[in-house]
Amino acid sequence: MEIMGVVYAMIGIGLAVILSGIGSSIGVSRASQAAAGVVAEDPDKFMKCLLLTLLPATQGIYGFIVGFMGLIKIQALAGFMMPATGTYISVGGGLGIMAACIPIAVGGLASAIYQGNVAVASIGLVAKKPEESGKGMLMTTMVETYALLSFLVSFLAVFIPNWV
Amino acid sequence: MAIVSMHKMNLIAHASEEARLMKLFLNAGYVEIVSKDLLELTSYPDMRERRSVVEGKLLKLSFAITFLREMYIKQKTQLKRDEKEDAKNKKQSIKSGTEVDKTLGQSDIQQGESKDKAFDVSEQGLLDDIQEEGSEDLDKASAFDIKKLFLRKKDSKYSLPKANFKRENKLVTLEEYEDLAKDEVDILAIVSELEDINGFLIDLKSEQAREIAKLEQYKPYVDADIRFSSVKNTKSTVSFFGLVPASKLELLKEKVSEIGVIKDFEGKQARPFFMMCHKDRTEEARIILNECEFSRCSFTDDRTAREVINEINEKLECLEVSRKQKYSDAMNYLPDLYKFKVLYDNYMLEIAKITCMENSPGTKKAFLMEGWVPSEKVEELTKLIEEKSKRTEVFFREPLETENPPTLTKNNKFADSFTGITNGFGVPNYRERDPAIFVAFFYFLIFGIMLGDAGYGILMALACFGFIRVVKPVKDSGKMIWMFAFCGISTIIWGALFGSWFGISPEKTFLRYFTWFNPMDRPLMLFVVGIAVGLLHLGTGFILKGVAEIKAKRALYGIFNQFSWAVLFVAVFCYYPNLMVFLGAINPDPVPAWYGVSAKVGTYIALVGVVMLIIGGAIGKKNPFKMVTGALGNMYGSINVVSDLLSYSRLFGLGLTSGVIGYALNMLGGIIVNLIFGGLWIGWLVAIPILVIGHTFNLGINLLGAYVHNARLHYVEFFGRFYEGSGRAFQPLGYKTKYTYLDN
Numbered sequence: 001m002e003i004m005g006v007v008y009a010m011i012g013i014g015l016a017v018i019l020s021g022i023g024s025s026i027g028v029s030r031a032s033q034a035a036a037g038v039v040a041e042d043p044d045k046f047m048k049c050l051l052l053t054l055l056p057a058t059q060g061i062y063g064f065i066v067g068f069m070g071l072i073k074i075q076a077l078a079g080f081m082m083p084a085t086g087t088y089i090s091v092g093g094g095l096g097i098m099a100a101c102i103p104i105a106v107g108g109l110a111s112a113i114y115q116g117n118v119a120v121a122s123i124g125l126v127a128k129k130p131e132e133s134g135k136g137m138l139m140t141t142m143v144e145t146y147a148l149l150s151f152l153v154s155f156l157a158v159f160i161p162n163w164v
Numbered sequence: 165m166a167i168v169s170m171h172k173m174n175l176i177a178h179a180s181e182e183a184r185l186m187k188l189f190l191n192a193g194y195v196e197i198v199s200k201d202l203l204e205l206t207s208y209p210d211m212r213e214r215r216s217v218v219e220g221k222l223l224k225l226s227f228a229i230t231f232l233r234e235m236y237i238k239q240k241t242q243l244k245r246d247e248k249e250d251a252k253n254k255k256q257s258i259k260s261g262t263e264v265d266k267t268l269g270q271s272d273i274q275q276g277e278s279k280d281k282a283f284d285v286s287e288q289g290l291l292d293d294i295q296e297e298g299s300e301d302l303d304k305a306s307a308f309d310i311k312k313l314f315l316r317k318k319d320s321k322y323s324l325p326k327a328n329f330k331r332e333n334k335l336v337t338l339e340e341y342e343d344l345a346k347d348e349v350d351i352l353a354i355v356s357e358l359e360d361i362n363g364f365l366i367d368l369k370s371e372q373a374r375e376i377a378k379l380e381q382y383k384p385y386v387d388a389d390i391r392f393s394s395v396k397n398t399k400s401t402v403s404f405f406g407l408v409p410a411s412k413l414e415l416l417k418e419k420v421s422e423i424g425v426i427k428d429f430e431g432k433q434a435r436p437f438f439m440m441c442h443k444d445r446t447e448e449a450r451i452i453l454n455e456c457e458f459s460r461c462s463f464t465d466d467r468t469a470r471e472v473i474n475e476i477n478e479k480l481e482c483l484e485v486s487r488k489q490k491y492s493d494a495m496n497y498l499p500d501l502y503k504f505k506v507l508y509d510n511y512m513l514e515i516a517k518i519t520c521m522e523n524s525p526g527t528k529k530a531f532l533m534e535g536w537v538p539s540e541k542v543e544e545l546t547k548l549i550e551e552k553s554k555r556t557e558v559f560f561r562e563p564l565e566t567e568n569p570p571t572l573t574k575n576n577k578f579a580d581s582f583t584g585i586t587n588g589f590g591v592p593n594y595r596e597r598d599p600a601i602f603v604a605f606f607y608f609l610i611f612g613i614m615l616g617d618a619g620y621g622i623l624m625a626l627a628c629f630g631f632i633r634v635v636k637p638v639k640d641s642g643k644m645i646w647m648f649a650f651c652g653i654s655t656i657i658w659g660a661l662f663g664s665w666f667g668i669s670p671e672k673t674f675l676r677y678f679t680w681f682n683p684m685d686r687p688l689m690l691f692v693v694g695i696a697v698g699l700l701h702l703g704t705g706f707i708l709k710g711v712a713e714i715k716a717k718r719a720l721y722g723i724f725n726q727f728s729w730a731v732l733f734v735a736v737f738c739y740y741p742n743l744m745v746f747l748g749a750i751n752p753d754p755v756p757a758w759y760g761v762s763a764k765v766g767t768y769i770a771l772v773g774v775v776m777l778i779i780g781g782a783i784g785k786k787n788p789f790k791m792v793t794g795a796l797g798n799m800y801g802s803i804n805v806v807s808d809l810l811s812y813s814r815l816f817g818l819g820l821t822s823g824v825i826g827y828a829l830n831m832l833g834g835i836i837v838n839l840i841f842g843g844l845w846i847g848w849l850v851a852i853p854i855l856v857i858g859h860t861f862n863l864g865i866n867l868l869g870a871y872v873h874n875a876r877l878h879y880v881e882f883f884g885r886f887y888e889g890s891g892r893a894f895q896p897l898g899y900k901t902k903y904t905y906l907d908n
Contacts, residue, residue, distance in 0.1 A: 054868050061865070062817065065824045077831075134588035134875065141876040148817045149810070152691075155820070159687055160748065 002087060005094030006080050012098030012105075013070040016154065020063025020108025027056025027116025034123040041127065048126050048133045055140045056115040059108035062151035066104045069158045070097050084164050093163040100157035107150025115143040166598035169539045170569040170894075171560045176532050178555035185533075185553055186517045190338055190898040192548065193908030194541050196570055197897060199523040200534035206525035211518050218514045221352065225508040228355040229903075231362055232501055233329040235494035240324055242491060247322040327498050332505060335638050335907035341510040344503060351503050361494050365487065372483050379476045385461065385469035387430040390438060392463040402446050404453060405461045407434040412456040419452045436461075505903035512901050520897060536569055536894065569594045572894035579604040581646035589879050590889020597712060599887055604650075606701050606882065607874055611651040613694065614818040614870035616683065617826060618659025619666030620863045625652030639905050651870075662690075662819075666859060667826020683823055688749040691816040696740070698812030701877070702805065703733040705885030712886060724780030725798070729805065732773035738766025777802075808881045814873050822866040829858040 035049035074089050074097065075082055082089055089097075122136025173195070177185060189195040202208070344351075384407055395405040401424075408416055413428055413435050420426040424441025441449050465472055524533040537545055542560045549558050563569045571591050573583060575598070582604035592598050615621065628649035632642055663669045663679030670676045683690040706729040713722025736743075741759040744750045781795035833851040841847030883889065898906045 051868055051872070054865060055872065057865060058821070058869060061821055061825065064828075065821060068824060068828055137872050138876055138879050141872055142880075144873075145811060145814070148814050151817050152813050155687065156691075 003080075005089040005091045006074060008091065008094030009070060009074045009089060009097040012094075012101035013067040015098075015105040016063045016070070016101035016108075017060075017067040018063075019105040020112065021060040023109035023112030024057050024060030024063075027059070027112040027114075027119065028053060030113075030116040031056060031119035031123060034120040038123055038127045045126055045130055048130060049123050052119045052122050052126065052133070052136060052140060055119055055137070055144065056112045058144060059104075059112035059115075059147045062147060062154075063104050063108050066101055066151065066154045066158055069155060070101060073097060073158060073163050082164055084162075090164055096161065097158060097163060100154055102154075103150040103157075104147075104154035108147055111143055111147040111150070115140060115147070118143055166573060166575065166600065167592060167594060167596075168572040168574050168894075170536045170563055170572070170594070171539045171542050172563055172567070172569075173535045173537045173542075173545070173558060173560055174532070175534075175549070175556055175558040176530060177553065177557070178530055179526065179528070181553045181556050182521065182531070185549075185556060186520065186897075187338065188548055188552055189520075189896075190513060190517075190906065191908050192541075192545060192896075193898055193906070194896050195535050195537055195545070196895055197520040197523060197533060197535040200525055200532055202525045203532065206527055206532065208523070208525050209521055209531070211522050215515070215518050215522075218511050218518065221348075222508065222511045222515070224352060224355050224359075225504050225511070227362075228358050228497075228504050229329065229501070229508065231358055232327075232494065232497060232504075235361075235491055236324065236327055236329070236498070239491040239495055242488060243322045243324065324495060325498060327501055329501070331641075331902065332502070332904050333635055333638055333641065334904055336506060336509070336904045337907045338513075341506060341513065341906075344506050345510045347503075348507060351500070351507055354497060354500050355504070358494065358497060361490050365490055368483055368487055368490070372480065372487075375476050375480055375483070379473060379480075382463070382469050382472050382476070384431055384434045385429075385436050385463075386473055387470075388436040388438070389429075389468050389470065391466055391468055392461065393466040395438065395461070397443075400443050401440050402443055402449065404439045404449065404458070405436075406453075407431070407436055407459050407461070408453075408456050409433065410435050413437070416452065416456040416458075419456075420449070423448055423452070434459075509901040509904045509906070513898055513906065516897055516900055538572060563594075568892070570894040571598075571891040573598050573600060575600045575604075577646070578608075578650065581643050581650060582607050584644055584647060585875055585878060586889070587893070588875065589883055589887070591891040591893045592887070592889060593891040596888060596891065597708065599708070599883070602704055602708065603878055603882075606697075606704070607647075607878065608650055608654045610697060610701075610815065610874050610877060611870050612654030612656075612658030613690075613697065613815045614874060615651075615655040615822055615866055616658050616662050616819040617664045617666065617822050618656045619664075619668075619826075620822065620859075620866075621652045621655030621657075621659050623652075623863065624655060624867070625649055628652055641905070662823065664823050664826065667823065667828075667830045683820055684827060686749065687816065687820060688747050689744075690819055691813060692740075692744050692747065692749045694812045694815030694819070695809060696737075697815060698809045698881070699733045699736055701812070701882055702808060702885065703730045705882050706730050706733075709886035720783055721780070724776050724783055728773050728776035728780055731776060732770060735766045735770035735773055738762045738769060774799075808884070811877065811881055814877070818866065818869050818873060821869070822862060825862045825866075826859065829855060829862065832858070 031053040035046075035053045038049050039046050071077070074080055074094075080088050118140045122133070122140050125136045126133045175185075189197070388405075390405070392405075395403050397403055410431065410433055416437070417426055417428065420439050420441070423445045424439055426437055426439040428435055428437040439449070463469075463472075467475075520533070521531075524531050526532060537560070546558060546560070549556050571594050573580075573592070575583070579600040583600055585607055586592070586598075586600055586603050612621070615624075628645050631637075631645055632649065635642075637645065659665065660675065660678040661680040663676065663682045665675065669682055669684075670679070681689045706726045710722040710726030710730070713719070713726060716722075739762070741756075742763045745752065745755055745759065777798045778795040781798035782791035783794075785791045785794055833855045836851040836854065837843060837847035841850070898908060
């Protein structure tokens with residue numbers, strides 16, 4: 001049963017990567033669909049649309065980083081053996097890592113989807129007024145702030161404690 | 165430095181001077197003509213006719229350029245397809261040996277029939293050539309294969325000359341424009357030829373569609389080997405020829421067998437059949453047929469369906485051939501592309517001139533003009549006008565308080581390359597401070613932290629400086645590249661400080677001496693650094709606003725409301741050592757005594773700051789109640805400032821992202837090489853492409869992130885403090901061209 005700590009931690013890590021990844025996929029795919037429409041009309045706007053399309057992709061990356069840090073913390077590369085104790089991570093530790101992963105998992109999921117919506121609207125803006133694409137980008141990054149805050153909390157919560 | 169002061173130009177000239185003046189202004193490149201108010205007895209000239217003529221020509225030329233581009237892309241894909249097909253045929257022919265040459269004609273016809281995509285004459289020609297080459301090559305050793313591959317690439321049959329449909333990176337003088345404009349009749353005639361090709365292609369397309377529709381109609385009958393005309397009634401019999409759904413065929417057969425004879429043919433969903441019965445039983449037959457959803461064949465050709473279909477296919481092939489022919493015809497006009505572009509811009513300048521004249525009221529003999537000229541150019545321009553245009557009188561004066569001159573900024577190379585960032589928000593007002601130098605400094609500073617990998621920085625800087633070196637962008641077109649080149653340098657500096665070279669920390673090389681701290685090991689340190697940069701950035705914003713307030717004669721307001729924040733930020737810096745210990749960013753043991761002293765000093769400074777803020781809120785208000793609310797409002801504003809400060813945590817997020825992903829990629833590479841391939845060199849063959857692609861992706865996505873988030877920090881957090889950006893950019897005559905740059 002001592003492996004349960006690892007299981008809990010892995011669930012958390014999985015959630016961080018999967019949920020934020022889902023969010024980013026939805027956001028990017030929505031934006032890409034809109035961008036494809038605009039590019040069909042005017043191929044010259046491709047670069048501007050691409051920049052907007054990629055903005056909701058970051059949440060997935062944040063989730064990945066938190067997950068990666070979690071893997072390092074539970075010594076996934078050293079057979080899950082904690083150096084301090086020589087065994088698997090404790091159940092408490094596993095649950096702690098799982099909880100620490102929740103902010104970016106949920107925050108990333110929601111913010112990426114909503115950021116995708118803003119990106120779609122901004123791509124509409126690029127279609128009509130390409131010279132204002134900077135403002136569209138600005139509005140899209142507004143949503144990202146909250147993903148960043150979630151990431152900050154998750155990262156620090158995973159990284160700082162000495163999990164045993 | 166910064167915003168160039170402007171002079172208003174007023175001139176009055178004889179009508180005959182118009183062209184000369186326009187040319188002079190275009191060549192000068194620093195005169196912006198604005199609309200002048202009507203004076204007594206003057207009127208704006210009516211230029212609508214001239215304008216519509218020029219606009220018509222512009223439309224024609226823009227059609228020519230876009231049409232050529234379309235044709236170019238189509239021809240390119242066509243050639244690629246041809247090349248593939250020929251290569252395939254060549255392989256086949258090599259297999260079957262030399263016989264192919266003799267049977268070439270036959271096999272082509274067979275292939276043409278068997279394939280959906282038909283062969284065409286030009287392709288056959290190509291095929292012949294290739295096969296001759298192929299048989300020669302066959303004699304040589306196959307070791308030359310690689311060489312052949314390279315040669316193939318250069319094969320002129322399959323490659324088009326390079327064509328640039330975007331803006332030319334070239335300065336064109338006014339004389340060149342005018343020289344080319346002399347040939348405008350010829351050039352426009354070429355455009356008409358292109359229009360003909362376009363018209364031909366459109367007709368071709370509709371004909372093709374028509375033939376295909378016809379083909380679809382005949383298709384169900386393909387296996388019915390009866391001539392359509394042979395379906396006739398005789399004296400005593402009635403014939404029916406048509407289609408029934410395959411599911412109803414059996415039923416039909418059964419029923420018809422009672423009244424007449426039926427023959428059915430092969431088909432997919434709809435089965436063609438022919439039936440015959442006695443005249444007296446026509447009604448009965450009709451009822452049966454209706455039951456079975458019979459649809460009568462309406463064709464009366466004196467041929468079988470297969471013959472008709474073959475004919476249509478042949479016709480389609482012919483159409484295909486002439487379509488391809490037209491594509492390659494259109495390519496003959498590629499050398500004229502440059503002329504189109506230059507002529508297009510010639511008319512763009514023409515439009516600019518017309519707009520100028522429309523804004524300049526006049527009488528029959530003379531006209532008035534008004535515009536803006538940078539003050540430093542006034543003397544030069546006066547001299548020029550005196551020299552070249554005798555019947556012109558020009559006056560200059562300082563702008564009035566009520567006037568709003570356009571903004572022309574002038575900075576050193578470094579600050580100038582970042583103006584794109586400022587202009588993305590808004591051009592500074594003529595009477596505002598140009599934030600260029602501050603934007604440049606902070607954008608440079610922050611970009612490096614956000615990307616934070618020296619390897620990526622080197623790549624960026626090399627790519628950008630290389631581009632500048634090779635392409636030599638003319639005029640302002642290279643600003644953005646310069647910006648990224650500088651940002652690359654910043655990234656190198658910060659990457660070295662973070663000890664990250666393509667995600668590898670230089671533990672044993674001399675590079676480790678540059679390392680300050682590694683964000684992967686001490687992420688909190690990065691967080692603290694990010695917030696410190698935020699304090700600097702915001703503080704600069706507050707100070708700039710304060711200075712502007714003082715200049716606007718509201719010194720007290722500026723000092724107490726704006727500088728107070730700067731004072732508070734200084735206090736925060738005094739707290740910083742303690743804060744860093746508290747957050748665990750540094751772990752000195754024992755904690756030096758000056759940390760506490762610094763914090764104490766900070767407390768006093770903070771108190772001063774808070775008092776200043778309270779006073780600032782109360783300033784300028786007479787009602788004591790309002791003074792209290794003002795002070796409280798100022799205190800409440802600190803929430804905004806704190807949230808803005810926290811926004812700088814994105815430095816932490818983005819800075820870590822590139823580092824961690826780079827590290828993870830390298831680890832993946834290590835796993836592939838050491839664990840999967842056991843350290844063999846084959847492992848590197850697999851790992852290197854993965855590493856290259858991965859790092860490219862990482863660089864790309866983080867470059868975008870750094871670019872956008874850095875801009876956001878400037879627009880929202882920094883500009884939100886002090887900058888309005890309500891100005892209008894200076895647009896001198898001749899600045900608007902599309903495909904070339906006017907040399908002036």
